[in-house]
Amino acid sequence: MNIKCDVHTHTFYSRHAYSTIEENICAAKEIGLELLGSTDHFSGMLFPEPLDLKNYQYFSNVGAWPREWHGVKLLRGCESDIIDLKGNLFGHDFYFDKTIVSDPYTGGKDLDKFVTDRMDYVIASVHGKGFTIGASKKETTEMYLGALEHPKVLILGHTGRSGVPYDVDEVLIRAKELGKAIEINEHSFEIDGGQSSGVCKKIAIRCAELGTKIAVSTDAHISVDIGRFNNTVTMLEEIHFPEELIANRNAEVFLETIKNAKLG
Numbered sequence: 001m002n003i004k005c006d007v008h009t010h011t012f013y014s015r016h017a018y019s020t021i022e023e024n025i026c027a028a029k030e031i032g033l034e035l036l037g038s039t040d041h042f043s044g045m046l047f048p049e050p051l052d053l054k055n056y057q058y059f060s061n062v063g064a065w066p067r068e069w070h071g072v073k074l075l076r077g078c079e080s081d082i083i084d085l086k087g088n089l090f091g092h093d094f095y096f097d098k099t100i101v102s103d104p105y106t107g108g109k110d111l112d113k114f115v116t117d118r119m120d121y122v123i124a125s126v127h128g129k130g131f132t133i134g135a136s137k138k139e140t141t142e143m144y145l146g147a148l149e150h151p152k153v154l155i156l157g158h159t160g161r162s163g164v165p166y167d168v169d170e171v172l173i174r175a176k177e178l179g180k181a182i183e184i185n186e187h188s189f190e191i192d193g194g195q196s197s198g199v200c201k202k203i204a205i206r207c208a209e210l211g212t213k214i215a216v217s218t219d220a221h222i223s224v225d226i227g228r229f230n231n232t233v234t235m236l237e238e239i240h241f242p243e244e245l246i247a248n249r250n251a252e253v254f255l256e257t258i259k260n261a262k263l264g
């Protein structure tokens, strides 16, 4: 199994990550990847409240990124936090009235839309899970279903290690209908003594049975981790996961997946 795209990676904009996009691109080239998706956190973990558009300029200027750099395709993404049980994403309830240069803003978009409109795709993940305490499985399932309906979300991030149980079948079936993917995240194999990796394996098996696509990601927070999916690949080979369901197995397939998901 040879996976040619890493579609969940961070730069030091994420505040607890350490490399630049170019360092990540060079690492991708070195390890033989065709495509890198740079997907920094778009989340309340970045800056203190009150929210201010000035802090998110990094995302508003992604048009400056080359589409190909050092021979590797570069996609513009972000990892948005799911912030409530409806599956709304970070920034959806923040309306700003001034642009970054303090001119009046009349575009009418909330911060979520303002940022994600510029992205090729979005990963939706749960980080702070305080809002899920006491929630029923029905509610947490609706949360993931809601996030899947977001017009720019292509991938549900690390659902196996977020620690929020949900009805796997219901979410996987909807993801399949929408042509979207469930992430299997390499980090999940390196934490909590294998507890998360067991959940991820179960999710992967169900994806294979239901025909739902997965995205295999490193979630690299430093360039040396780019493209290193070893634990995930070992697990997928062990369960004979069908390669045709790996949305990021090569650049052509991943770009086709984005196109077919008709991200708005």
Ligand SMILES: [Zn+2]
Pocket (backbone or CB within 6 Å): 010, 014, 016, 041, 221
């Ligand atoms: Zn992170």
Ligand SMILES: [Zn+2]
Pocket (backbone or CB within 6 Å): 008, 010, 079, 219
């Ligand atoms: Zn991440």
